[in-house]
Amino acid sequence: MKPANSVLSGYGTTVFEVMSQLAVEHGSINLGQGFPDDNGPDAVRRVAAETVESGPNQYPPMMGIPELRQAVAAHNRRFYGLEVDWRQEVLVTSGATEALAACLFGLIEPGDEVVLFEPLYDSYLPIIRRAGAVPRLVRLAPPDWSLPRDALAAAFSPRTKLILLNSPMNPAAKVFDRDELEFIAGLMARHDAYAVCDEVYEHLVFDGRPHVPLMTLPGMRERCARIGSAGKTFSLTGWKVGYITAPLALLQPIAKCHQYLVFTTPPNLQRAVAFGLGLDDGYFAGLARDLEAKRDRFAGGLAEAGFGVIDCAGTYFVTADFRPLGFNGDDVDFCRHITTEAGVTAVPVSAFYEGEAPRHFARFAFCKQDEVLDEAASRLARHFGRS
Numbered sequence: 001m002k003p004a005n006s007v008l009s010g011y012g013t014t015v016f017e018v019m020s021q022l023a024v025e026h027g028s029i030n031l032g033q034g035f036p037d038d039n040g041p042d043a044v045r046r047v048a049a050e051t052v053e054s055g056p057n058q059y060p061p062m063m064g065i066p067e068l069r070q071a072v073a074a075h076n077r078r079f080y081g082l083e084v085d086w087r088q089e090v091l092v093t094s095g096a097t098e099a100l101a102a103c104l105f106g107l108i109e110p111g112d113e114v115v116l117f118e119p120l121y122d123s124y125l126p127i128i129r130r131a132g133a134v135p136r137l138v139r140l141a142p143p144d145w146s147l148p149r150d151a152l153a154a155a156f157s158p159r160t161k162l163i164l165l166n167s168p169m170n171p172a173a174k175v176f177d178r179d180e181l182e183f184i185a186g187l188m189a190r191h192d193a194y195a196v197c198d199e200v201y202e203h204l205v206f207d208g209r210p211h212v213p214l215m216t217l218p219g220m221r222e223r224c225a226r227i228g229s230a231g232k233t234f235s236l237t238g239w240k241v242g243y244i245t246a247p248l249a250l251l252q253p254i255a256k257c258h259q260y261l262v263f264t265t266p267p268n269l270q271r272a273v274a275f276g277l278g279l280d281d282g283y284f285a286g287l288a289r290d291l292e293a294k295r296d297r298f299a300g301g302l303a304e305a306g307f308g309v310i311d312c313a314g315t316y317f318v319t320a321d322f323r324p325l326g327f328n329g330d331d332v333d334f335c336r337h338i339t340t341e342a343g344v345t346a347v348p349v350s351a352f353y354e355g356e357a358p359r360h361f362a363r364f365a366f367c368k369q370d371e372v373l374d375e376a377a378s379r380l381a382r383h384f385g386r387s
């Protein structure tokens with residue numbers, strides 16, 4: 001038999017899947033994969049349920065239903081002062097994952113270079129490589145994940161088509177500040193590059209920090225495609241509704257990819273997300289406040305259990321150094337060990353790097369009920385002899 005595509009068949013099953021499977025087998029508390037254990041806002045689910053009943057249930061427009069595209073444009077204006085033409089500059093996608101694929105396949109020409117930061121979300125590299133581009137990886141290092149400006153400048157070249165920027169960043173929980181974004185914008189302008197901005201955690205930013213979309217910086221409005229996710233903003237990860245805001249010249253080729261890949265996204269879910277994006281400011285502030293409290297609760301529990309906990313500025317992930325526990329092994333061993341022996345699952349941070357990586361950090365998701373977080377922290381404390 002002839003072989004299948006070698007780029008994709010070269011990648012194994014994702015670490016999230018492997019660890020989740022192990023968590024099920026051992027009945028452990030799964031803080032590996034990032035999904036909330038609540039059911040999202042009642043009112044948003046109700047609109048979806050009503051629209052399943054009443055319809056429409058047939059193919060919606062390829063770009064997304066007008067209500068949702070209008071809501072995305074209004075959301076851009078409300079939170080970031082961005083003026084967006086909903087008819088030409090918004091595309092609804094089947095989750096941010098599809099949005100990323102549509103942006104990368106739509107914009108990349110074989111041989112282009114794409115600059116991106118490690119540690120990185122697992123869908124980026126396979127898609128970039130499948131699109132025929134060459135990734136230029138720039139490493140951020142724990143514990144402060146600061147921007148290595150010289151390395152970043154060196155990664156740009158005349159062949160750079162775009163930078164893929166994830167802020168707030170999974171798994172590092174870093175939020176890029178304005179100064180760092182200005183540096184990135186300067187490089188983009190100098191090299192005539194675009195940015196695909198993965199901002200799925202835009203509403204999960206803590207301690208009063210602002211989330212600054214790169215697109216709002218001078219000269220960046222025409223160079224950025226900004227991606228959001230209802231899965232993250234409404235704690236409805238299974239819905240897979242995403243949205244892209246981009247200038248027409250970028251959105252046209254991106255929409256071509258969407259047209260041939262999935263064409264549309266369920267209309268009832270789109271209507272419910274349009275309703276959700278219109279919720280008052282209290283909803284969005286409350287989401288960040290709740291998760292900030294969970295971060296403090298769980299990070300405190302990890303510290304009491306003996307971990308070295310790294311600052312978490314955004315997202316719902318916290319990274320912890322397990323060396324202070326005296327564990328003898330790397331991060332993959334550690335995550336297997338706590339799953340089978342302590343009844344808590346995390347994911348190894350080295351899985352978010354390609355090649356050599358730090359091997360003493362585990363990532364925990366804290367988007368869970370308080371009782372679950374408390375139980376996980378006390379299991380770890382008990383196991384490592386801290387209680």
Ligand SMILES: Cc1ncc(COP(=O)(O)O)c(C=O)c1O
Nearest residue numbers: 095096097121170200229231242
């Ligand atoms: C950084 C990042 N981008 C994209 C996604 C995917 O979002 P969606 O579920 O909307 O496809 C995730 C999900 O974990 C993520 O962490």
